[in-house]
Amino acid sequence: MFEYRSLLDRPFTDPFGWDDVFRGFDRILRDADRDIGLASTGYAPARFDEETDKFVLRVEVPGVAEKDVHVDFHDGVLTVSAERQVTEPEGFTPRRRERGSQKFSRSYALGERADAEKTTAELKDGVLAVSIGKAAVAQKKSIAVKAA
Amino acid sequence: MLGITKSKNDAARKADDKTFAAPAVDVYENDNEFLVLADLPGVPQDGAEVTLERDRLVLQAPAPGRNYRREFAVPPSVDAEAVSASLKAGVLTVHLPKRAPYKPRQIAVRTA
Numbered sequence: 001m002f003e004y005r006s007l008l009d010r011p012f013t014d015p016f017g018w019d020d021v022f023r024g025f026d027r028i029l030r031d032a033d034r035d036i037g038l039a040s041t042g043y044a045p046a047r048f049d050e051e052t053d054k055f056v057l058r059v060e061v062p063g064v065a066e067k068d069v070h071v072d073f074h075d076g077v078l079t080v081s082a083e084r085q086v087t088e089p090e091g092f093t094p095r096r097r098e099r100g101s102q103k104f105s106r107s108y109a110l111g112e113r114a115d116a117e118k119t120t121a122e123l124k125d126g127v128l129a130v131s132i133g134k135a136a137v138a139q140k141k142s143i144a145v146k147a148a
Numbered sequence: 149m150l151g152i153t154k155s156k157n158d159a160a161r162k163a164d165d166k167t168f169a170a171p172a173v174d175v176y177e178n179d180n181e182f183l184v185l186a187d188l189p190g191v192p193q194d195g196a197e198v199t200l201e202r203d204r205l206v207l208q209a210p211a212p213g214r215n216y217r218r219e220f221a222v223p224p225s226v227d228a229e230a231v232s233a234s235l236k237a238g239v240l241t242v243h244l245p246k247r248a249p250y251k252p253r254q255i256a257v258r259t260a
Contacts, residue, residue, distance in 0.1 A: 045189075060189035062238035092176035092183060099172045099187055126189035126238015 044104045055132040062126035071121040081105035113138035167214040179252050182244040188216050189238040196240050198233040225250035
């Protein structure tokens with residue numbers, strides 16, 4: 001259950017199991033890493049899914065402007081980076097600070113499985129969604145078996 | 149006895165099925181208001197619910213794969229009627245203005 005705390009309570013000591021939430025995300029990241037992850041700096045909760053005809057990478061970047069998000073595809077490596085600068089509103093005294101500034105970059109080696117031409121990226125409601133079309137080689141194809 | 153234990157376990161299991169997430173929150177204060185900022189990535193502009201009942205501020209929003217929820221105790225200085233909230237780019241902003249008696253007032257000192 002969620003503990004009932006005051007707006008003014010300090011310091012913050014994870015009464016909500018926030019750490020558990022992050023551990024869950026970390027696990028997702030590690031699973032993705034085992035498969036295709038290359039390098040990363042910083043941190044943002046991300047999820048990499050494989051669908052029939054595409055890969056979908058979703059990264060949580062609340063409050064990040066479009067101009068601070070970069071998606072590159074080079075030599076079969078997809079690199080996603082984003083930066084968030086959290087600034088104190090002027091004239092206010094901070095009472096609780098949990099939302100940090102973040103700067104992150106992750107690369108995924110997709111090799112010949114991905115089709116750069118069919119890659120699109122969309123930033124919506126604080127989530128960056130990158131859709132990477134699968135190359136023909138990566139798509140499952142059933143071969144009809146003919147009786148001889 | 150056995151029955152009670154069983155129902156307790158069922159309740160616990162049910163709670164586990166639903167994934168709640170506590171969003172990261174910043175709280176600021178100045179003379180006129182409290183300002184609450186919460187990260188709610190994946191929640192559309194009209195998808196968050198902010199309620200203030202007595203002294204409890206509840207922020208909640210469903211998002212793909214989880215439900216965001218967080219509660220706070222609000223000081224009595226807050227003017228419940230004047231609370232406003234907006235959501236943009238996955239960040240919820242809640243303004244909680246203070247009632248007049250709690251705002252600092254400059255008293256002019258007159259020379260006699």
